[in-house]
Amino acid sequence: MKNRGLTVLLVGILLFSVAVSGCIGGETTSTPQYEGKIALVYDVGGRGDLSFNDMAYLGASKAAKDFNLELKEVQSNSESDYLPNLRSLAQKGDYDLIIAVGFMMEDAVKQVAEEFPDQKFAIVDGYIPDKPNVVSIIFKENEGSALIGALAGLIAANDGKDKVGAVLGVEIPPLYKFEGGYMFGVAWAEDYYKQKTGKDVDIKVLYTYTGAFNDPAKGKTAAQAQLGQGAWVIYQIAGATGLGVFDAVYEYLQSQGKDMGPPFAVGVDSAQDWIKPGVIIASMMKRVDVGVYKAVESVVKGTWKGGVMELGLKEDGVGVSSIDDVKEMFNSLPEDAKEQKLKELGLNSEDELFAKLEETRNQVPDWIWQAVSELEEKIKSGEIKVPMATTKDQIEAIRNAETWQEMEELAKEWESS
Amino acid sequence: MRVDIKGFTKPLVESLVAIVIGILVGAIILAFSGYSPAEAYIALFNGALGSKYGLAMTLSSATPIILTALTFGIGARTGLFNIGGEGTVYFGAIMAIILTNLWGNVLMGLFGGILAGMAWMAIPAILKVLRGVNEVVSTIMLNWMAYFIALYIVLQKIPNPEDPNKTLAVPVSARFPIIMKGTELSWAFAISVIAALITYYILWHTELGYELRVSGYNERAARYGGINPKKAIIWSFLLGGIMSGLAGATEVMGRPPSYAISQGMANIYGYGFDGIGVSLVGRNHPLGIIFSGIFFGMLRAGATSMQIEAGVPLEMVKVVQGVIVVTIAIPGLLDLLKKVVRR
Numbered sequence: 001m002k003n004r005g006l007t008v009l010l011v012g013i014l015l016f017s018v019a020v021s022g023c024i025g026g027e028t029t030s031t032p033q034y035e036g037k038i039a040l041v042y043d044v045g046g047r048g049d050l051s052f053n054d055m056a057y058l059g060a061s062k063a064a065k066d067f068n069l070e071l072k073e074v075q076s077n078s079e080s081d082y083l084p085n086l087r088s089l090a091q092k093g094d095y096d097l098i099i100a101v102g103f104m105m106e107d108a109v110k111q112v113a114e115e116f117p118d119q120k121f122a123i124v125d126g127y128i129p130d131k132p133n134v135v136s137i138i139f140k141e142n143e144g145s146a147l148i149g150a151l152a153g154l155i156a157a158n159d160g161k162d163k164v165g166a167v168l169g170v171e172i173p174p175l176y177k178f179e180g181g182y183m184f185g186v187a188w189a190e191d192y193y194k195q196k197t198g199k200d201v202d203i204k205v206l207y208t209y210t211g212a213f214n215d216p217a218k219g220k221t222a223a224q225a226q227l228g229q230g231a232w233v234i235y236q237i238a239g240a241t242g243l244g245v246f247d248a249v250y251e252y253l254q255s256q257g258k259d260m261g262p263p264f265a266v267g268v269d270s271a272q273d274w275i276k277p278g279v280i281i282a283s284m285m286k287r288v289d290v291g292v293y294k295a296v297e298s299v300v301k302g303t304w305k306g307g308v309m310e311l312g313l314k315e316d317g318v319g320v321s322s323i324d325d326v327k328e329m330f331n332s333l334p335e336d337a338k339e340q341k342l343k344e345l346g347l348n349s350e351d352e353l354f355a356k357l358e359e360t361r362n363q364v365p366d367w368i369w370q371a372v373s374e375l376e377e378k379i380k381s382g383e384i385k386v387p388m389a390t391t392k393d394q395i396e397a398i399r400n401a402e403t404w405q406e407m408e409e410l411a412k413e414w415e416s417s
Numbered sequence: 418m419r420v421d422i423k424g425f426t427k428p429l430v431e432s433l434v435a436i437v438i439g440i441l442v443g444a445i446i447l448a449f450s451g452y453s454p455a456e457a458y459i460a461l462f463n464g465a466l467g468s469k470y471g472l473a474m475t476l477s478s479a480t481p482i483i484l485t486a487l488t489f490g491i492g493a494r495t496g497l498f499n500i501g502g503e504g505t506v507y508f509g510a511i512m513a514i515i516l517t518n519l520w521g522n523v524l525m526g527l528f529g530g531i532l533a534g535m536a537w538m539a540i541p542a543i544l545k546v547l548r549g550v551n552e553v554v555s556t557i558m559l560n561w562m563a564y565f566i567a568l569y570i571v572l573q574k575i576p577n578p579e580d581p582n583k584t585l586a587v588p589v590s591a592r593f594p595i596i597m598k599g600t601e602l603s604w605a606f607a608i609s610v611i612a613a614l615i616t617y618y619i620l621w622h623t624e625l626g627y628e629l630r631v632s633g634y635n636e637r638a639a640r641y642g643g644i645n646p647k648k649a650i651i652w653s654f655l656l657g658g659i660m661s662g663l664a665g666a667t668e669v670m671g672r673p674p675s676y677a678i679s680q681g682m683a684n685i686y687g688y689g690f691d692g693i694g695v696s697l698v699g700r701n702h703p704l705g706i707i708f709s710g711i712f713f714g715m716l717r718a719g720a721t722s723m724q725i726e727a728g729v730p731l732e733m734v735k736v737v738q739g740v741i742v743v744t745i746a747i748p749g750l751l752d753l754l755k756k757v758v759r760r
Contacts, residue, residue, distance in 0.1 A: 039725075044683055074724045075731040079684035081721070083601065083674055084474055088721045091470070104582065104683065107674040115599060170572065170680065172581045211572065214681075 036096040038064060038296055039072040039089045041082070043102035046075050051239070051269045052288055056101045056124055058332065059289030063296035069096070082108040090116040097122060097299045099292055103174070109134060120304060122295040124288055125174075132306035135298070137291035139311050141174075142181030143379050144284040144318030145235070146386045148266050149185020149205075150192070150375045151282065151320070152233035154368040155262055157193040157201045165206040165231035167222045167245045169213040169238035173390050178237045178268075178284075179207055180389035180398040180407075185375070187404035188384075192371055206231050212241050219244030227252050227263060233281065235266040242268060246276040253279065260363055271321035271329040277345065277356040281364065283321040290316050314380045320372065323357055387411035428700040432745065435698065436712065439741030446736055447729065457727040461734075464722025465715040471722075473600035479714030480671070481506070481685075483609040484664035485692025486699060486706045487616050488657035492552075493701040494620060495653035496633035501541055501556030502661040503689025504563025508533035509665025510678050510685055511570055514584055517591035517670070518575075526591050526670045527608070527663065534662020535655050537563065542654035546647045552654075560689070564682065571678050586677040593671035605671030610707060612660060617703040619656070629653055664688055694742040713738065 040060045042053045057073070064071040072095070074085045082105045089098050090112050099122045100109050106126040113121050113134045121134045128134045152164040166182055168175050183205050190201050206229060208222040219241035223234050227248060234249060236242030249265040260278040267273060267283030291311050298304045311317020319325075330338065330350070338350070347353050361369075378384040387410045389395040394414065401407045444454035465475045485502040492499030512533035513526040540559060544550035575584045593603035620626035632639040632649035639646050668685050669676055678685060695713050699705030720734040 072725060072728075074721070077717075077720070077731055077735075078686055079679050080668075080672060084718070084721050085724075087470075087599075088464070088725055092725070104679060106580075111674040170581075 035068045036300070037070045037072065037094055038299075039074060039095045039098045040292075041074045041085050041089070041098065041100050041105065042076055043082070043104050044076050044079060045102070047073075052124070053101055054332070055270060055286075055288035056099065056292050059292030060099060060296065062289070063293045063300075067296065067300045069296070069300075079104060083111065086112040086121075087115070090119045093119070096120065097296055099295065100124065100126070101288075102126070120299060120306075122292070124291060127308070129308050134306055135295055135304075136308045137288075137295060137311065138308060139286050139291070139317050140313070140386075140388065141177045141284070141286060141318060142184070142386045142388045143312045144286065144320070145178045145181030145237075146185035146188070146379065147313075147320050147372050147376055148235050148282070148284045149182040149187075150189045151185070151364075151368065151372050152182075152235060152264075152266065153186035153189025153203050154193060154371055155264065155281070155364055156203055156232040157189060158365065158368060159232060159262060161230060161232040162202060163204045163206055163226075163230045163232060165223070165226035165229075165234040166208070167219055167226070167234060167236050167238055167242060168207060168209045169241055170211055171209040173392075175209075175237055176389040176391070176395040178235075180395055181386050182235055183398050183401075184386050184404055184407045187401070187407060188375060189371075191404060192375075196367075196371075210238055210241050213239035215241050216244035216247065220248045223248035223265070224252075232262055233264045233266060235268070235284070237268050239269075243275070246272075246279055250276055250279045260360055262363065267321070271325040273321055273326045273357055273360075274330045274341070274353060277353060278360050281360060283326075285319050285321050285325060287311070287317050287319070312379075313376055320376075323354060323361070326357060327354060384408065385411040385415070387414065425702075425704075428702070428705065432698055432700060432705070432709065435745040436741055438744045439737055442740045442744070443733070443737035446740075447733060450733070452727065452729050452733070457723055457729045457733070460722045460726035460729070461716070461719035463719075464726065465719035469597065470600055471718055473597045473602035474718035474721075475711060475715045476606050477601040477603065477672070477714070478717040479710040480603075480606045480609045481664040481668050481688045482691045482695045482713055483613055483706055483710035484660045484667070485689045486695035486710055487613060487660040487692075487703060488664075488689070489693050489696040490699065490701040490703060490706055491616060491620070491629070491653055491657045491660070493696065494633050495629045495649055496636065497545075497650065497653055498553050499538075499541070499556055499654065499657050500553065500689070500693060501538060501559050502657070502664070502692050503687070504556075504560040504567075505534050505537050505658055505661035506665040506668070506685055506689050507563050507567035507678075507682055508537045509662030510669045511567060511575070511584075511665070512662070513666035513669055514575060514587055514678065517587045518585050521588040521590040523591050523593065523670065526587065526666050530662040530664075530666025531659045532662070533665075534658035534660070536658070537662070538654040538658025539651075542651045545650055545654075567678075567682060568680075571682070572680065577677060582680045583675055583677040586675060587670050591670060592676055593667065595673070601671075601673055603671035605667035608663065608667050609710070612663060613703045613707045616656070616660070620703065625652060661689060661692075664692075694738065697742055697745055 045053050047053055060071055076082055086108050089095055097120050101124045103125040109121055109123045110128055113131050117133055124137045126136050128136050156164050186203050186205050190203055193201050206226045210218040210222050212218050219238055223245040226234055234245055236245040246265050249263055264281035265279050267280050269286050271285055272283045273280045385408050387398055387407050389398055397410050398407055447454040447457050465471045488502040509530035512529035516525040516529035541552050541555040544555050545552050571584050577583045577585050593605045596602045628644045629649045631644055632646045636646045695710050696706055699709035716738055723729045
């Protein structure tokens with residue numbers, strides 16, 4: 001008898017589920033009014049990575065709202081999902097643009113773009129220059145990093161220090177753009193400081209490739225070693241590994257009985273300043289959202305052009321984070337995540353957090369911030385060219401160059417060839 | 418070759434019941450999460466079976482997980498809980514890439530997969546036979562070791578100089594040809610089916626297979642009957658190693674677009690673990706594994722269209738898969754259902 005009761009219960013649940021499914025099905029099937037469709041294929045990192053995928057979503061959803069488009073999001077369970085995800089979307093034939101997030105999808109986009117020549121694709125950070133139906137959204141990380149280098153170099157020079165650091169992930173060519181730009185900025189700072197004060201400074205850049213993008217422990221060890229050698233600002237270019245850099249600088253400050261730098265750390269990709277206020281002086285932002293938005297806009301407005309869309313300082317594709325950028329990033333977090341973070345920092349409100357960020361920035365004199373803006377303007381206007389290293393030979397050439405003028409020569413040389 | 422039809426019926430019914438329950442429970446979860454189960458399942462089955470492309474994707478998705486399921490299945494038949502398939506896949510893939518780059522043909526790749534699989538699985542076998550180390554512990558640990566050793570090899574030893582996020586690619590001459598253009602279905606699928614058939618033949622139609630199975634039923638009885646359980650353990654691991662090694666090799670030799678291993682093993686990660694579920698649903702029987710592998714391949718292939726057509730997130734598909742595995746793992750519930758069926 002007991003068993004029969006259970007059976008009845010089970011059958012009841014099943015029937016209920018069918019009934020419920022009927023009701024809910026009716027609600028969701030109504031199609032909203034739209035003028036077009038775009039699709040976003042995430043890489044395995046997926047939503048919630050506080051970086052690439054989230055920023056791409058930010059840009060795509062904003063574009064979808066502005067241009068009245070339907071946005072379809074597709075996740076990837078493993079890398080072997082990239083090709084089927086892109087193919088299935090292309091087979092539908094009704095997407096105005098399919099956006100692939102991340103350079104890992106390069107091979108898959110290449111193949112599907114060949115199979116479906118009438119379908120438009122965008123790939124973030126990938127490089128597919130020769131297909132009329134693919135736009136490759138890439139960033140001039142060298143320009144953004146040059147500003148970080150100038151900031152770091154001037155902070156060090158101003159405090160009478162002679163070393164700054166960079167902790168990087170796996171040694172792959174995309175990171176040379178960051179490293180080279182950073183070195184350029186530091187060299188520019190030496191020159192600027194000399195002209196301003198008349199004092200000669202020679203600031204060395206310590207750089208460590210940790211071999212990992214997801215290992216905070218390695219980032220911490222590398223940063224501790226650099227701090228030990230006297231690095232005064234450390235730029236992290238290592239994804240999650242870089243979180244260890246923040247920890248290392250934080251602990252170093254604690255050991256000195258200080259709540260605020262210098263020494264400082266610098267964040268990367270998104271405005272990471274909120275992660276460790278007092279420790280992170282600024283971040284080199286890579287505006288994936290801007291790139292994605294522009295790609296969608298070009299489709300909607302009929303200005304589509306396949307090829308490479310290169311976004312630098314001038315196009316707002318990269319830049320040094322402002323307090324407002326940090327606010328925007330922090331506010332895009334879920335409420336409970338925000339609360340938890342504030343608790344972890346021992347702060348009572350968001351305002352306290354932002355006040356603390358202001359105070360952090362005030363540790364650096366105004367003239368340094370102005371110098372950084374000056375360099376920014378000069379790069380934007382084209383007066384100064386930042387070298388973009390994409391091979392081992394090129395980064396070696398930058399590492400061996402003495403002055404920023406020498407590096408600029410390299411930039412011009414590579415550009416013309 | 419005599420096939421015992423009667424012996425298949427019961428487990429087949431049980432597995433089918435589990436699948437149906439899994440699908441229904443999945444429907445409840447979908448409904449409560451605000452998605453339409455009907456729409457979702459139509460998208461799933463339509464995407465996986467409704468077109469030539471879908472069918473091809475189903476079979477190609479089944480290819481690696483049939484092989485890794487055989488690793489677990491052979492172990493289970495010998496009384497071993499061998500979950501080392503995951504790590505073995507990495508080495509199979511790596512060895513296939515190395516050997517095909519030296520000698521560009523398919524046979525070298527398959528040989529590499531087999532060799533690497535046997536070598537890696539020999540470790541837990543030796544630990545078990547000589548020191549009595551529990552294979553659950555050793556294979557879990559070995560999976561992690563495999564991950565990091567493989568990561569090192571991928572990044573440092575065989576990177577592609579033009580694209581350092583990947584290893585060297587398998588040369589064109591050593592790739593499995595694609596059966597249907599515009600899909601991912603290659604002749605690697607045939608390899609996995611043949612492997613399952615050979616496994617069946619070995620287990621049920623050879624003396625060695627008999628010894629493996631008797632050791633699995635009852636080690637003491639096996640010893641009493643003159644069978645050396647240590648020999649059975651070693652063979653079970655080695656055969657299992659061959660299967661997962663082949664899974665890795667066929668994956669890099671047969672899956673477009675890159676024919677290489679990506680940084681972090683992002684394109685071959687997880688097949689070993691998925692194989693455990695496939696084997697359980699296939700009742701650890703090689704022939705059952707072919708069908709359950711295709712069923713899981715279908716879920717995998719349909720996951721894309723479930724997302725695109727019905728807007729159901731990928732996590733939901735995984736929930737359905739998980740529910741099916743759990744359902745089949747609850748013998749009490751099955752007994753209950755058997756009673757219901759009998760009435």
